[in-house]
Amino acid sequence: MKATLLLMNRAPYAGTLARAGLDAALAYAAFDQSVSVLFAGPGVLQLAPAQEPAAIGRKSLRRLIDSMPLYDLEAVYADSEALDRHGLAEDDLPAFVTVLDPAAQRELQDRHEHLLAF
């Protein structure tokens, strides 16, 4: 089976691509495809706790991300440097998210045949 890595690079509510990427990740998982997810750059903000986007008529991406284990999607990673840059600590993240330094991210990418960036 070809392994796919989804790179989540977008701030959560700047447009609709962040949501589209998460929907794609859940669709891959729902159909039993081998998929991993890496949050990087401003995309780590999708992992921030206590998002309150109802005021702008949007759904909470963090709460959607919290449902990933119910899709058996737990190969989920976050870029350590982006977390630092955006003031997020490991404790802020869902427990199933693994923090990776840049070298570990390169290894992660090498293990995947396809890369989809959102």
Place this chain on the structure above:
Amino acid sequence: MALPPLDKDGFLRDSGDWDRDVAAALAVEEGIALGDAHWEVLELLRRYYATFDSSPAMRALVKYCRQELGPDKGTSLYLLKLFPGSPAKVSARLAGLPRPANCL
């Protein structure tokens, strides 16, 4: 009863409009007579939506039922018997949730 506003697929536009009377009226349209087992799953879906801000696809619905209601009820077959055809879609509709994404 008069139903609250629905979208083009027949799902409630505002999940806040949901109550048991609405569920019962939608169930009549689906040809389903709601019993205790149905209500248990519909209440579970309301909790899912409150927690995850989304409607579950079948895979997540089955796993959530298994976690919350036990192994006997956490199966595709159990949900298919209660909500024939497309359980994730039909049960979400009756629970007043938006149409699930990735639902065939």
